[in-house]
Each structure stands twice: as C-alpha cells, then as structure tokens.
Amino acid sequence: MFFPAKIFIYILTAALLVLRGCNGGGDAQESSHDIPEYVIAIHGGAGTLSRERITEEQEKEYLNKLDEALSAGEEVLKNGGSSIHAVRAAIMIMEDSPLFNAGKGAVFTNQKRVELDASVMDGRTLNAGAIAGVTDIKNPILGAIAVMENSPHVMFAGNGASQFAREQGLEMVDNTYFHTQRRLDDVIRQIEREKNGTVGAVALDREGNLAAGTSTGGMSNKRYGRIGDSPVIGAGNYANNRTCAVSATGHGEYFIRWVVAYDISALMEYREMTLAEAANEVIGKKLVEAGATGGVAAIDRLGNVAMPFNTAGMYRGYIKSTGEKEIAIFAD
Numbered sequence: 001m002f003f004p005a006k007i008f009i010y011i012l013t014a015a016l017l018v019l020r021g022c023n024g025g026g027d028a029q030e031s032s033h034d035i036p037e038y039v040i041a042i043h044g045g046a047g048t049l050s051r052e053r054i055t056e057e058q059e060k061e062y063l064n065k066l067d068e069a070l071s072a073g074e075e076v077l078k079n080g081g082s083s084i085h086a087v088r089a090a091i092m093i094m095e096d097s098p099l100f101n102a103g104k105g106a107v108f109t110n111q112k113r114v115e116l117d118a119s120v121m122d123g124r125t126l127n128a129g130a131i132a133g134v135t136d137i138k139n140p141i142l143g144a145i146a147v148m149e150n151s152p153h154v155m156f157a158g159n160g161a162s163q164f165a166r167e168q169g170l171e172m173v174d175n176t177y178f179h180t181q182r183r184l185d186d187v188i189r190q191i192e193r194e195k196n197g198t199v200g201a202v203a204l205d206r207e208g209n210l211a212a213g214t215s216t217g218g219m220s221n222k223r224y225g226r227i228g229d230s231p232v233i234g235a236g237n238y239a240n241n242r243t244c245a246v247s248a249t250g251h252g253e254y255f256i257r258w259v260v261a262y263d264i265s266a267l268m269e270y271r272e273m274t275l276a277e278a279a280n281e282v283i284g285k286k287l288v289e290a291g292a293t294g295g296v297a298a299i300d301r302l303g304n305v306a307m308p309f310n311t312a313g314m315y316r317g318y319i320k321s322t323g324e325k326e327i328a329i330f331a332d
Contacts, residue, residue, distance in 0.1 A: 036303040037321040038077035039204045042069050042090050043307065044100050044315030045197035046249045046295040051330060059329060062099055066317045066327050069093040073201060074319050083203035083211035083245075084122055084145065091118075091141040091213050094199040098180045100315070101197030103139060105180045106217020114178040116217055117231040118144040119155075123210030123239035130155040130231035136162050138171040141215045144231070146170065155231060183220070198230050200247025202239070202299045210245035210301060212237050212261070219252070228252025234262035241301060243268040244275050249314065250287070250294015258286060264298060275300040276308075283308040 044066060054062075073090035077083070095103030106114045118140035119130035129148025132155060137143045146168040147156055156164050166172060198216035205211075214237040216230040229236035229252035236252065238261035239245035246261040255261075260282055267278035279298050287294060288310050295309025297316060305318045309331075317327035 034302075036204075036324075037206050038074075038086075039299050039303045039305060039318065039320045040070060040073040040077060040086050040090060040201060041203075041297040041299055041305050041307060041318035042066065042073070042094070042199070042201045042316065043247060043249055043295065043297040044069075044094055044199050046293065046309045046311045046314035047197060049311065049313030049315075049329060054329075062315055062329060063327055065094070065097050065099055066315060069201070070317050070319050070325075070327065073203060077203060077205055078321070080206055082207070083205040083209050084120065084213075086203040086205065087120065087201040087211045087213035088141055088145060090201040090203075091199055091215050092139050095139050095141060095215055098182075100199050101183075101217045102199040102215040103217075104178055105183060106178050107183050107197065107220035107222075108179075109218075110221050110223045112184065113175050114217055115222075115225075116140045116178070116215070117227060118213070118215040119231045119233060119237040120144045120148055120213040121211065121233060121237055121239040121245075122148065123212070123241040123245055126240060128154050128233045128237075130233065130237075131161040131165075132157040132227045132231040133225055134158065134161045134165070135175045136172045137165045138173045138177065141213055142170050143168075144213070144215075154233065157227075158225075178217070183217075198236070198247075198249035200230075200237070200249060200297055202245035202247050202297055204245070204299050204301070204303055208241065208301065210239045210241050210299065212239040212245040212247045214247045214249075216249075229255035229260070232256055234259050236261060238262045238265055240265050240269075244278075244298050244300040246279075246296050246298040248294060248296045250309075250311075251292045254287060254290055254292030255294060258282070258290065258292075260287070260294075261296070264296065268300070275304050275306045279306040279308050283310055 073086040076086040098105030
C-alpha cells in the first residue's frame with residue numbers, strides 16, 4: 001500500500017512518541033503495567049514544623065484530616081470522575097477545616113480580617129482560573145473553578161471576584177466565618193516570623209488528564225492587599241498533560257519570581273528530567289540558593305508522585321489506584 005510522504009512521516013513520528021512514552025521527561029523506564037489508573041496527592045502547607053511544637057493529639061488530628069481529604073478525592077477518581085473534580089473535593093475538605101491556612105481557619109491580615117486566594121488548572125486544555133483577595137466566598141477553590149469554566153478570563157480579584165461568585169450561585173459568607181481564635185492570637189502577638197501556609201491538590205484521572213488546585217489565606221499579618229503565588233498560574237499552580245501537575249506552598253514572593261510550578265514542568269519538557277529530578281532541582285536547589293522555603297505536591301502523566309520540601313515538615317499525602325498510600329508531616 002502506498003502512503004504519501006506526509007502521512008508516512010506522521011505515522012513514524014507517532015510510533016516514536018509511543019515508544020518514548022510521550023512523558024515530556026517523566027520516568028520513561030516505567031512500563032504501562034506500572035502506570036496506576038489514577039493518583040491524587042495533596043499538601044496542607046510547609047513551614048517551621050517540628051515534633052517539639054506539636055502534640056501527639058494534634059499530629060493525629062492533622063493526619064486524619066489529610067486522610068479525609070485524600071479519601072474524598074480518591075472517591076471521585078475511583079468512580080471515573082475527572083481530575084478537576086477530584087482536586088475540588090480534596091481541597092474543599094481542607095478549606096472547611098480550621099486546621100489549615102485556607103478557608104475556615106485562614107490567617108489574618110494586619111487589619112484583622114481574612115483575604116483568600118485560589119487557583120486551578122486543567123492539564124488537558126491548559127485552561128485555568130484564579131481568584132485573589134476575596135473575603136466572602138466560602139470555598140475559594142469553587143470560585144477559581146467557576147472563573148475557569150464560566151468566563152473568558154483567568155483571574156478575578158477583590159470585589160469583582162465576589163460579584164462574579166454571587167452571579168455563579170456560590171455560597172457566600174461573612175468574613176467572620178473564616179475566623180479562628182488561634183489565627184487571631186497569631187496576629188495579636190505580632191509574631192516575628194510570618195506564617196506561610198497553603199493547601200493544594202494534584203490529580204491524574206482514568207482518562208490520563210492532570211489537574212492542579214491551590215488555595216490559601218496567604219501570609220499572617222500581611223498588608224496592602226498583598227497577593228502571593230497561590231492564584232498565580234505558573235508560580236503556585238500549574239498542570240500540563242505533557243508533563244505534570246504541581247501545587248506549591250511556601251514563601252510566595254520567591255515562588256512568583258522563580259515561576260516554581262512551571263519551572264518543574266519546563267525542566268521535564270525541555271531537559272527531559274524525571275518528575276523527581278525536576279522537583280528536587282527547583283525545591284532542593286534553586287529555592288535553597290535563593291534563601292526561600294517551601295515545597296510542592298506533584299504528579300506526572302505516568303502517575304509518579306514527588307513531594308519535596310526544604311523545611312522541617314510539610315503536611316502531605318498521596319494515594320494511587322494500586323493501593324500505594326502515604327500520609328506524613330515531618331521529613332523523617
């Protein structure tokens with residue numbers, strides 16, 4: 001059978017891509033039998049955590065809530081749901097918990113109110129949505145998803161974001177809903193080190209689509225409408241089916257300047273690094289050299305997970321369809 005030259009070249013190229021695994025630098029050595037049907041990984045913030053500063057009861061409480069968030073996301077994936085919906089389910093659990101710096105329990109600004117940021121990205125389409133500096137959307141991740149799905153824009157901020165959320169029928173609350181005494185005490189004492197904290201989730205669904213979501217209250221005692229990396233696509237959040245999905249937590253100014261989430265993807269795509277190599281290069285080397293702290297939760301298109309951090313601990317966990325699972329806080 002005769003094939004025109006263009007068709008022959010196309011078929012040959014496609015075959016080569018299949019042989020390479022089309023993983024943009026992921027672990028090509030893994031066979032198809034090693035690829036899980038789905039994966040979800042989450043983080044609940046990285047920072048100055050230590051076993052001396054947390055009781056066994058508090059540690060158990062955090063681990064249980066991380067497990068609950070993972071289970072919510074896995075339930076979506078197990079039933080054939082999309083990676084976006086899995087990310088949404090996991091993050092909402094953490095937003096509704098006073099344990100994390102996102103939604104209920106977020107840190108206070110210098111004006112003793114809560115301002116929230118969130119973003120989401122679809123690795124299949126590279127579509128994204130974000131909200132910044134909102135004070136009344138109960139679940140900020142839902143606001144970010146609404147921006148992505150129901151507007152031609154990527155980011156809304158402040159009152160505009162709130163107005164859009166109302167028009168979308170999202171649940172709105174008074175700012176006091178987010179308040180907790182623990183976070184208020186932090187500001188009242190005017191702590192020397194501003195607390196970093198963010199929640200996030202990344203997922204790979206049965207269709208092979210990646211997604212990432214991030215939600216935060218930002219830095220404790222922040223001023224002047226400060227916005228960090230969490231709602232910035234490429235900095236605190238990124239997903240691309242060719243490479244990986246990344247959700248970040250840490251010192252936002254550095255994550256913005258170093259474009260951390262996208263940098264991990266770029267190292268995989270252009271330097272053919274594995275996910276672990278790329279994530280460790282950015283978190284364990286570039287950020288350390290810059291004097292910045294933080295970490296990421298990341299998944300590549302083959303279902304590999306990387307969760308490096310350069311702090312004493314990071315609330316984190318993942319679960320795969322194979323049954324492989326980990327939930328942890330500290331580095332050891």
